[in-house]
Amino acid sequence: xxxxxxxxxxxxxxxxxxxxxxxxxxxxxxxxxxxxxxxxxxxxxxxxxxxxxxxxxxxxxxxxxxxxxxxxxxxxxxxxxxxxxxxxxxxxxxxxxxxxxxxxxxxxxxxxxxxxxxxxxxxxxxxxxxxxxxxxxxxxxxxxxxxxxxxxxxxxxxxxxxxxxxxxxxxxxxxxxxxxxxxxxxxxxxxxxxxxxxxxxxxxxxxxxxxxxxxxxxxxxxxxxxxxxxxxxxxxxxxxxxxxxxxxxxxxxxxxxxxxxxxxxxxxxxxxxxxxxxxxxxxxxxxxxxxxxxxxxxxxxxxxxxxxxxxxxxxxxxxxxxxxxxxxxxxxxxxxxxxxxxxxx
Numbered sequence: 001x002x003x004x005x006x007x008x009x010x011x012x013x014x015x016x017x018x019x020x021x022x023x024x025x026x027x028x029x030x031x032x033x034x035x036x037x038x039x040x041x042x043x044x045x046x047x048x049x050x051x052x053x054x055x056x057x058x059x060x061x062x063x064x065x066x067x068x069x070x071x072x073x074x075x076x077x078x079x080x081x082x083x084x085x086x087x088x089x090x091x092x093x094x095x096x097x098x099x100x101x102x103x104x105x106x107x108x109x110x111x112x113x114x115x116x117x118x119x120x121x122x123x124x125x126x127x128x129x130x131x132x133x134x135x136x137x138x139x140x141x142x143x144x145x146x147x148x149x150x151x152x153x154x155x156x157x158x159x160x161x162x163x164x165x166x167x168x169x170x171x172x173x174x175x176x177x178x179x180x181x182x183x184x185x186x187x188x189x190x191x192x193x194x195x196x197x198x199x200x201x202x203x204x205x206x207x208x209x210x211x212x213x214x215x216x217x218x219x220x221x222x223x224x225x226x227x228x229x230x231x232x233x234x235x236x237x238x239x240x241x242x243x244x245x246x247x248x249x250x251x252x253x254x255x256x257x258x259x260x261x262x263x264x265x266x267x268x269x270x271x272x273x274x275x276x277x278x279x280x281x282x283x284x285x286x287x288x289x290x291x292x293x294x295x296x297x298x299x300x301x302x303x304x305x306x307x308x309x310x311x312x313x314x315x316x317x318x319x320x321x322x323x324x325x326x327x328x329x330x331x332x333x334x335x336x337x338x339x340x341x342x343x344x345x
Contacts, residue, residue, distance in 0.1 A: 010034060014042045015080060017049070028054045030061035037072035040065050044073070044083030062086070067093040074100045081107040088114055094122060101125050108136035115142035120150040127156050134164050137222045137247060144246045161247050166254050169230040213239055226251045234262065242271045249276050253283075260289055267295035274303050281306040294318055300327045311335045316343050 011034060013019035014027050026032045027042045034042055043065070046058040070087050073079060074096060084106045087096065100106055101114065101122060115126060123143065127133065133140050140157055143149065213235065217225065222245055229240045229251035241252040252258060253266070253276065263286050266272060280286055280296055287293050287310075296302050297310035298318075311322065311332060322328065323336035 008038070011038045011042055015045045015083075017045075024049075024051075024054060025057070028057035028061060030064065036065070036069040037076050040069050040073035040087070041076065041079060041083045044086035045080070047086040048082035062090055067091065067096055070096045071099070074103065079103070079105060081105050081110070085110040085113075094119070097122055098125050102129065108132070108139065111139045112136070112142045115139050116145040116147075118146070119148055120153060123148075123150060123153045127153055127160070130160060130164065133160060137226070140247060141222060141245050158250070161250065162254065166226075166230060166251060169227060170256075222247065230255045231257070238262065238265060241266050241276060242269065242273075244273075246273065246275050249273060250279060253279055260286065260292070264289070264292050264295060267292050267299060270299065270301055272301065274301060277302040278306045281310070290315075297332075298322055298325060298328060300329070304329055304331055307332055308335060312339055316340070319343075 010019070010023070010032060014024065014032075019027070023032065024046060027034075027039075028046045030039060030043070032039065032042060040062075043058045043062050046054050047062065049055070070091055070093065074084065074087060084100055084103060088100055088106070088110050091097065097114070097118065101111065101118075102125065111126065111132065114122070118126065123146065126139070126143065140160065143153070143157060217228070217236075217239065220228065225240060225243060225245065225248045228236055229243075229248050232240070234257075237252045237255060237258065241249050243249050249272065253263070263280060266276065267280055277296060277299055280292065281302065287296070293310055294314055297307050297314055298321075299307070307328075308331065311319065312335070314322070319336045319339050323333055323340055325333065
C-alpha cells in the first residue's frame with residue numbers, strides 16, 4: 001500500500017480527532033494546507049465536534065466554500081457521514097444535495113433532516129431510494145411534514161406505504177394462516193422476541209396492567225406501530241388512528257380488520273388528522289353508508305374541499321342542522337343554507 005500523501009494524512013488525523021488542538025484550530029479557521037475538497041471535509045469533521053469555539057470558527061470558514069468545492073467533497077472517496085451531514089445542513093444547492101442524498105454513506109438522520117425542507121425535485125430523488133426508506137421510515141414521516149411536498153410525491157409515498165409495509169403485513173398474515181392450518185411435526189414455538197408488537201403486548205398485559213395504552217405504545221417504533229395498526233385489537237387501532245404519524249394513522253384504515261363500524265367511529269372523531277378524514281371520503285364503498293357520509297360532512301376537521309361535495313348528498317333535515325352548526329366552517333354552513341332554501345322553494 002503506497003504511503004499517504006501529507007495532505008491526506010493530515011485530513012485523517014482531523015477526521016479521527018487525533019490532530020493536536022492547534023491543528024484543529026487552524027482547520028477551523030481554514031488555514032491548514034489542504035486542497036479545497038479536503039478542507040471542506042476537515043471543516044465538516046470540526047463542525048461535528050462538541051467544541052463551541054471551534055464550531056464557531058468553522059461556521060465562518062464554511063461560508064467561504066463554493067458549491068463546486070462542496071460537490072467535490074461529497075463525491076470524494078472516503079467522505080464520512082458527519083461530513084455529509086455538515087454539508088447537507090449548510091447548503092441549498094441542488095447540484096450538491098442530489099448526489100449527497102444518493103450517497104451510501106449519508107446517515108438516516110441527515111436524510112430525515114432534509115426531508116421536510118427540500119424542494120420537489122430533491123423530494124423525487126429522496127423517495128426513489130425505497131430501500132433506505134424501508135429501513136428508516138422516519139424519513140417518510142418527515143417528508144409528509146414538508147410544506148412544499150408535491151402531490152406526486154405524496155401519492156408515491158402513499159404507494160410506498162401500501163407496497164412495502166402493508167403488503168408485507170398481508171403476506172405475514174397469509175403465512176401465519178397457512179402455518180396454523182398445516183403445522184409441521186415437531187415445530188418449535190415462536191420465540192417471544194419474534195412476536196408482533198400486538199402479540200407481545202397481549203402476552204405481557206398481565207404484568208403491565210398499571211400501564212395505560214398510551215404509555216405502552218409510546219415505546220414502539222414507527223414500524224412497530226404500523227404493524228400494530230394492521231394487526232392490533234380494535235382498541236389499539238382506534239388509538240393509533242389518532243397518531244401524529246401519517247403512516248401509522250393510514251395503516252389503521254388500510255387494515256383488513258377495520259370494519260365499517262370502526263370507520264364510522266373514526267369519521268366522528270375530532271382528534272384525527274385531516275389526512276385520515278380525507279382518505280375516508282375518497283373510499284366509495286365507505287361513503288355509500290349514509291352514517292359515515294354524514295359524519296364526514298359535519299366533522300369540523302374534514303378538509304373543506306372534501307366535505308363540500310357531501311353537503312348536497314345529505315338529507316334535508318341534516319342539511320338544516322348543518323346550516324346552524326357553528327362547529328363547522330362557514331363555507332359548509334353557507335352551502336347547507338343554500339341547499340335548504342333550494343329544497344324549500
